Amino acid sequence: MTVYVAMLRGFNVGGNSLRMDWLRQACEDIGLQNVRTYVQSGNIVFSSRLSALKLAQTLRATIDAQTRLPVAVVIRSASEIAKIIAGNPFLKQKGLDITKLHVTFLAKAPSKPALDKLDALAGTRDEYRLVSREVYLHCPINYGETKLSNTAIEKVLSVGATTRNWKTVTTLCEMAAEYRSDHTASFRDGPKDQTRNLDVGGIRKIISGFRVRATRAPE
Numbered sequence: 633m634t635v636y637v638a639m640l641r642g643f644n645v646g647g648n649s650l651r652m653d654w655l656r657q658a659c660e661d662i663g664l665q666n667v668r669t670y671v672q673s674g675n676i677v678f679s680s681r682l683s684a685l686k687l688a689q690t691l692r693a694t695i696d697a698q699t700r701l702p703v704a705v706v707i708r709s710a711s712e713i714a715k716i717i718a719g720n721p722f723l724k725q726k727g728l729d730i731t732k733l734h735v736t737f738l739a740k741a742p743s744k745p746a747l748d749k750l751d752a753l754a755g756t757r758d759e760y761r762l763v764s765r766e767v768y769l770h771c772p773i774n775y776g777e778t779k780l781s782n783t784a785i786e787k788v789l790s791v792g793a794t795t796r797n798w799k800t801v802t803t804l805c806e807m808a809a810e811y812r813s814d815h816t817a818s819f820r821d822g823p824k825d826q827t828r829n830l831d832v833g834g835i836r837k838i839i840s841g842f843r844v845r846a847t848r849a850p851e
Contacts (some may be wrong), residue, residue, distance in 0.1 A: 633665070633678045635710035635811050637804045638691060639737055639792035640674030641782070642703045650698060652812045658694050666811055670803060674703070675796075677807045688739075704792045706737045710808035717805055720732065721761045722770045733798035734775055736767040736782060742789040753779040769795075 643650065652669050655676070659667040664678040664687075680687060684707040692705045708716070722733060724798045741764055750767075754760050759770040767785055771778040775797070782795040796804075 633682055634649060635677070635808050636684065636687065636707055637681050637710065637713050637808055638676040638678070638687070638705055638707045639794045639796060639804075640676075640695070640703050640705055641689075641792070642699075642701055643674030643695070650695070654698075655695075659691070660692055662690055668807060668811075670807060671800070675800065675804055675812060677804060679811065704739070704794060705795050706739055706792070708737065710805070710811075713801070713805045713808060714766065716766055717802060720768055721763075722759065722768060728770075729772070730798050732770055732772050732775075734767075734769040734771065734795055735798070735801050736780075736785050736793050737797040738765045738767065738785075738789065739792035742791050743763050744790070747790050750780070750785070753784055753788070755779065767793075 652672060655674070656667050656669055659676060659678060663682075664676075664680050667678045669676050669677060682690070688705045688707050691707075692703060695703045695705070716735065720733065720735075722728060723730075726824075742762075745762055747762065750760055750762065757773065758780055760780055761768040766818075767780075769775070769778070769780055771780070775795075782793055785795075786793050
């Protein structure tokens with residue numbers, strides 16, 4: 633049994649209004665187990681024996697049958713989320729305000745990264761790092777003012793995507809780790825590194841350590 637995090641784009645916006653209790657029930661109806669949701673934008677933590685690809689297809693079909701516009705579904709395993717957190721390159725910067733961090737999750741790795749176009753969007757103020765299927769963002773003023781918006785990244789990279797702020801990313805990781813701790817499920821199919829077998833205490837230690845280093849005043 634694998635623990636997964638599903639992130640929806642276009643959920644509860646633009647007339648695509650659905651109740652979270654409906655979403656939880658719909659997930660259970662298609663066989664997902666131990667379903668939990670977080671905030672109204674469409675974040676789901678659950679366990680399943682199905683592959684991420686099959687889950688994304690099934691979830692999308694189920695939700696699209698109830699919405700006016702299509703909803704994109706991006707899925708990562710719990711171990712992948714833990715690795716994404718541990719691998720954020722901006723957390724190495726001293727004095728960083730972690731509330732200015734976001735992660736854009738891509739549906740797949742782009743075949744043509746087009747870094748020059750991303751550079752142009754970032755300008756001299758915002759920063760990004762493209763790592764496999766994630767775009768790490770540091771927007772020191774406000775994400776709402778960056779040109780590295782979710783729509784812009786999708787257009788430049790020609791892949792579907794959905795973006796989450798750092799608080800949401802770390803919260804979803806903690807929720808997935810809590811499931812593992814409570815139900816003794818494994819982070820199967822995840823990367824073979826130090827994040828693979830972490831329990832909730834280990835995940836929280838990593839996250840709190842980053843918070844301390846990121847908010848410490850520059851020497």
